[in-house]
Amino acid sequence: MEPQHLRDLYDRQLRLGARPDGPGSRVERAGPVVRATGPAHAWNGVLWSGLARDSPDAGTDAVIAAQIGHYRAAGVPFEWKLYGHDTPVRLGERLLAAGFTAEDPETLMAAEAAALPGDVPLPEGVTLRAVTDAAGVRQVVEVHERAFGTDGSALGRHLLDKLAADPGTVTAVVALAGGEPVSAARMELYPGTDFAGLWGGGTVEGWRGRGLYRALVAHRARVAAERGHRYVQVDAADTSRPILARLGFSALTTTTPYTYDPR
Template structure:
């Protein structure tokens, strides 16, 4: 794999030509910006900005237009800024406009079919596909225990997707004696080469036993079976070394800039 080619393909298929990721959502291109707007519990934000590298005032105007759009809808939103986006000082301009940066993540990609298969689970642990409200509650429980954050919004998004378009999302929970101890989901992007791995989390006490690797392997197999060549992750610092050992390639970094209404 060649990183520049993959980065360009990622930008084209998942950002510039992005499709709505849930019911009630719409993706539109306004000037040099591609954004998604949906219900309050959906992901709302800017996916792509092809802003002129030398037009600072134009960038400021584009930022102001997005703020006005989402404020009019009463929605908080996120501007996903990638390290190679222009102008080079776009992050500073977002900050000056009132958007606050969250933790940066590393965009990593691997060929789905090339990843290890059959990564063993710890003794007594089984994987179960999430198909109903009970499974979604277990995913939410794992996320809240693993990350210490309110994950009710994730639960609503996942329920929406499972009800409206189950072929574009898959989720799995790892159970130990019936207790959910790890969970993850995968977004399948129809018509693209990519599937996105999201939300891999393991509760304290079960970390370091290979559950994260097993969930990556499980989802990569499904992605390959459904015709997606690559799997992509926005990786936190804790996940990056594991993914690198599995064979993932680093493409760039991304930082969410958040505007709260």
């Protein structure tokens, strides 16, 4: 499928047709936007905005203000997930003017799951373990905090919620070296769609550059194909984009998180 057609399919299925990503979360259409609202540890934010390409600043600002008011009432910080092809073209400027903070842009990439390498050799002494319980979740959180230097408690709660309520919609895996977790990643499966999302791939310092990231991508893509999802998608940072391109992923568009804490 051509990248633009694949991007359009992604928009229809995962943005306009988004579903709640965990217990206590809901997705709703509010005027021109589709937004997700849930507990503080869940993902909260705007997934889609159907503003016209030539929408006046005043109209755009009113829609933005309505979302700030909504999440202020909910008492949670939120993200406006802005894609490179979204309209109006000055939407990012209006978000910044309203007090949002732009995080680093990423590249939305996708590939046919069955076409990706099925097996990437692991370094000697490294094994993969499927995460199915609290002990495994703690290992994922440990890798996340060591690899990225950020608090992984919200990730841990999200995984525990998903594993308890709907384990068929998430799969996580950790790479162990001598019993020590050194790399981990998860995959969100979106029932009724062609897509599975690859998230959170991280490797601790000292184990980078040894193929673990590629091995975890291959493992998750194989699981996605086995479960009937044709495509896997990634919001790729600059560091992972070249690796994914070599594996066969195509760039569809860019995505920039604009974050706001109304509390």
